[in-house]
Amino acid sequence: MLMNRLAHSAHQLRCIRASPILRLRGSRYLSTLPENPHIYVHQHPMDPAKKVLSLLASEPPTLQLAIGTADSLPVTPRNFTTNPHFLPILSSVFAEHAIHDSYVKSQASVYASAGGTFLSGPNDGAGGANHQGGAGGAGHGGWIHISDLRNPPDYGRIAWPEDIFGSVEVDGNGNFSGGDGGWQDSGTYRVVTREGILGLTEFMWGKTVERLQELERQIKQNS
Structure with a gap:
């Protein structure tokens, strides 16, 4: 079951980067990718040499729900590793909401x-x-x-x-x-290619963030 895998899996990833833009959120500065301000760049909690890329601003980042990790910025296909849990979640959001976009x-x-x-x-x-x-x-x-x-x-x-x-x-x-x-x-989609990183419409971005926030609440309740 997806939630069990998410709740009990602590998978190390590799994140993406690119001259991040700093934004002040409360007492913390959060950076986002210049090419996609919807993607947050977090410090990896277990590996300072890596960055965690996520659609969620939560600190520390919930690794099970991140897009992936990058060894350096800017993000490229060679320095990025996709979180294996992310694409199934994204696909489930498309299955439910794509026709309303x-x-x-x-x-x-x-x-x-x-x-x-x-x-x-x-x-x-x-x-x-x-x-x-x-x-x-x-x-x-x-x-x-x-x-x-x-x-x-x-x-x-x-x-x-x-x-x-x-x-x-x-x-x-x-x-x-x-x-x-x-x-x-499709089974063929790649989060990062030579053309760039994940690009969603505003509608699908919003629905994906809603799903991730819901899953994050469940993970925290079960931890």
Whole structure:
């Protein structure tokens, strides 16, 4: 069970960094990544040589809920280690809330028009640079691939697998199939790439922080 794994796991991670911006919170200075002010940079409580990256400002950081750790800043794929608990949590948030994001709903609306773009299935492995979405007429549904904002694909193209969080299905009228879109995790997403670190819409960022805060309260109550 996820909560048991979170509550009883003290996993060492590696965090990310990049000329942090200092912000005063009460009597503490908290730093955030310049390229993403939603990501806090904490000192690792067990390894002073590492930084803990988290969407939560809590001090000390709850390692089980962090994005990951970095050996140095700025964060790169080589100096960053993802927290193995984070992506399953993120995927569960997308499964529940992605279809309510205006960014995703605007893509779904394309299917309600005669010029709707048909996107391939959730397990398509083509990269954004070499996969062109085929054009479909009205009445043709398909899959919307929800990708990281750090490297948005050109219109009609599919993002690189490492940038895709997952997919939801829509029908030809632009409605999410089954009412919830049948969320499918991509299994290929990477938190840090050469294009940058995790980039969420304001809506999904807010929902993810809410989930992490809820889990953090449960962890503290059980400790």
